[in-house]
Amino acid sequence: YIIMDILDFAKKLSAGKHHSARNDDVFIDRLNHRYTVTMIIVFAAVVTTQQYFGSPITCWVPAQFTGGYEKYANDICWIMNTYYVPLEHDIPHSETTRYERMLKYYQWSPFILLFMALCFYFPRMLWRSLNNKSGLDIEKLVDAAMKQEQNDNPAEERTKTVDYIVSSIRVYIDNRYEATNQNGYNQRHYPKKLWYHFIFWRHRHLSAYIVLLFTFVKFLFLTNSLLQIFLLNAFLGNEYHLFGFEVIVKFLRGLDWGESKRFPRVTLCDFHIREVGIVHRYTVQCVLPINLFNEKIFLILWFWILLLAAFNIGDFISWILRIVRVDGRSAYVRRKLAM
Numbered sequence: 060y061i062i063m064d065i066l067d068f069a070k071k072l073s074a075g076k077h078h079s080a081r082n083d084d085v086f087i088d089r090l091n092h093r094y095t096v097t098m099i100i101v102f103a104a105v106v107t108t109q110q111y112f113g114s115p116i117t118c119w120v121p122a123q124f125t126g127g128y129e130k131y132a133n134d135i136c137w138i139m140n141t142y143y144v145p146l147e148h149d150i151p152h153s154e155t156t157r158y159e160r161m162l163k164y165y166q167w168s169p170f171i172l173l174f175m176a177l178c179f180y181f182p183r184m185l186w187r188s189l190n191n192k193s194g195l196d197i198e199k200l201v202d203a204a205m206k207q208e209q210n211d212n213p214a215e216e217r218t219k220t221v222d223y224i225v226s227s228i229r230v231y232i233d234n235r236y237e238a239t240n241q242n243g244y245n246q247r248h249y250p251k252k253l254w255y256h257f258i259f260w261r262h263r264h265l266s267a268y269i270v271l272l273f274t275f276v277k278f279l280f281l282t283n284s285l286l287q288i289f290l291l292n293a294f295l296g297n298e299y300h301l302f303g304f305e306v307i308v309k310f311l312r313g314l315d316w317g318e319s320k321r322f323p324r325v326t327l328c329d330f331h332i333r334e335v336g337i338v339h340r341y342t343v344q345c346v347l348p349i350n351l352f353n354e355k356i357f358l359i360l361w362f363w364i365l366l367l368a369a370f371n372i373g374d375f376i377s378w379i380l381r382i383v384r385v386d387g388r389s390a391y392v393r394r395k396l397a398m
Contacts, residue, residue, distance in 0.1 A: 083186075083190070084183075084186070085374070087280075087370050087371065087374040088182075088183070088276075088277070088280060088374075090367060090370060091179050091182070091183075091280045091283070091284070091367065091371070092179060092180050092182065092183035092280075095176075095179050095363070095367065096176045096179050096180050098363070099172050099173075099175050099176040099179070099360070100172075100173070100176050102172050102356045102359075102360075103168075103169045103172035103173050103176070105352055105356070106168045106169050106172065106349065106352055106353065106356065107169045109348070109349050109352055110166075110168070110169065110349055113348070113349075114348060115137060115165070115347065115348065115349040116133055116136060116137045116141075116345055116346070116347055116348075116349070117133060117345065117346045117348070118132045118133050118136050118328060118343045118344065118345040118346075119343055119344045119345070119346075120132045120341075120343055121341070121343075128332075131332075132328075132330065132341070132343055133345075135328075135330045136328035136330065136343070136345050137166065138166070139328070139330065140161045140162055140163050140166075140328075141161070141162055141326035141327060141328045141345050141347070142157050142158070142160040142161040142162065142326060142327055142328075143160050143162060143320055143323040143326050143327070144160065144326075144327055145320075146325070150327065150342065157327075157329065162323070162326060163296070164294055164295045164296070164353075165347060165349055165350060165353060167294070168349070168353055168356075171291075171294050171295075172356075175287065175290075175291075175360075178283050178287070178290075179283060181279070181283075182276045182277075182279035182280050182283065183276075185275075185276060185279070186272065186273070186276045189272055190269060190272060190273075270382055273378075274378065274379070274382065277371075277374065277375050277378055278375065280371050280375075281368070281371040281372060281375045284364055284367045284368040284371050285368050285371075287364045288300050288361070288364055288365070291357065291360070291361075295321065295357065296321075299321060299357070299361075302319075302321060302357070302358065302361050303358065303361040303362055303365065305319075306319075306358060319354060321354075322350040322353050322354035322357070323347070323350065324346060324347055324348070324350050324351065325344060325345070325346055325347075326344075326345050326347060327342060327343070327344055327345070328342070328343050328344075328345050329341070329342050330343075
């Protein structure tokens with residue numbers, strides 16, 4: 060049921076009425092909050108299925124272990140983490156060295172992915188919760204504009220739709236100037252005017268409110284995409300930010316890029332068993348089938364986030380140039396009016 064709920068939520072994000080039907084943003088923004096979130100949630104569902112309904116770990120235990128001992132070894136090694144030592148290297152005797160090589164992420168992979176999805180969707184949540192507080196219902200205006208573009212609508216209905224859009228924008232423009240003329244806004248008191256502009260959420264009728272909010276949301280998308288690699292590096296360790304480059308180098312050299320110290324499939328585990336007052340220490344070799352999925356998933360995410368960050372940088376620069384250039388703003392409006 061958990062998996063079905065996750066997949067159902069992903070489906071709503073990609074095709075739901077209240078999520079994706081709102082086109083009050085641009086395609087690059089939807090790459091962040093819609094398609095990326097959907098992809099990550101699907102990945103989380105795959106990892107969760109393997110982790111809770113499959114065999115995420117299998118340890119090779121001594122021959123004298125009975126069924127109960129074997130299950131205990133698998134469970135304790137899954138909970139207490141394992142560490143990686145290449146087969147051609149000797150097992151270190153130092154506890155500190157073993158601890159430094161410990162893998163601490165694989166139990167938390169679904170939660171890491173869901174946290175990533177939340178980070179990518181948060182700017183969208185902020186935009187949806189604040190944009191209609193300006194006095195202009197962008198969602199309804201966008202829906203009306205999309206209906207107006209449908210050729211099968213009667214001419215009379217199309218005219219009513221255009222009149223509704225024009226009147227809504229006219230009322231908004233009139234209200235914003237009334238609001239800015241209050242409280243001495245037009246006085247030559249520059250610190251106060253600066254305060255008005257930057258604290259835009261407290262003065263929602265300012266002409267710059269929606270522009271500033273939309274710019275801030277785009278900045279959040281950009282910042283999130285740039286920080287995701289470093290956040291994953293903190294979660295996964297082993298210099299994850301270099302993962303994609305190393306895979307490319309191995310692929311070009313014809314080496315097996317599937318064997319990685321970041322997502323090893325064969326690891327070691329230490330645990331203790333108390334028997335009649337005597338504590339026995341065992342070191343067993345374990346297989347992590349779940350890392351087959353983790354490796355491919357986080358490799359795809361590495362390349363995707365890097366590409367997405369490049370798109371966000373270009374889109375943010377383009378948006379900034381559009382809003383700071385007066386001729387660019389005028390040309391944009393004229394182009395839309397001519398459509």
